[in-house]
Amino acid sequence: MGYSFEYIDIILLAMIAGFIFLRLRGILGKRTGFEGKASPQFEEVLKKVKTSQKNNKLENFDQKAQNEFLKGAKIAYETVITDFSDNDNKITTSKALLNDKIYDQFNKALKERSERGHEAEITFIGVSSASIKEHKKIGHILNVTVDFIAEVITCIRDKEKRIISGDPEKIKKIYDTWVFSRDTTSSNPNWRLVDILN
Secondary structure, three states: OOOEEEHHHHHHHHHHHHHHHHHHHHHHOOOOOOOOOOOHHHHHHHHHHHHHHHHOOEEEOOHHHHHHHHHHHHHHHHHHHHHHHOOOOOOOOOHHHEOHHHHHHHHHHHHHHHHOOOEEEEEEEEEEEEEEEEEEEEOOEEEEEEEEEEEEEEEEEOOOOOEEEEEEEEEEEEEEEEEEEEEOOOOOOOOEEEEEOO
16 A cells, blocks of 8 residues: 555554553453463564664555564554453453443443343453554555454353353354544554444
């Protein structure tokens, strides 16, 4: 495509979401397979941030840039899903990753779940696949649509702790299409989730 943007903007989301995710995991203890250190892939993202800051140059949204964006998008996806599994009736740790519309929708769903006396048990296994379906710039707004396939273990229990949906022993695949957006004229470098298409 003909537009370009700062390389650092693509991967700042990975830094921010990664920090939020590390704090979230320490609180919930739901993430499986974590050994207490950032993954090698995330460490590589951090190195590239330093390089990008030094060079301070623009990069096209080519395949390399898309791969870096997807690293941050995967972390953001996991952060939001795990936050939603918390049985508080309000989104907290992933608020900075959501626009107002999505934030309000998530909080409404959490409130309704709480009012019914239901509790969610969600263990996030990992993102099996993440691919960019579309990326386009409308005016000064840059939108990137991402298809996710993830694996989770999930169930919902009622007040008596009886399972009303899901299976606490079975891994389930989930399919989502999320739209991330950034205002290229804003001083805020963060990408935000602005729509969920399915």
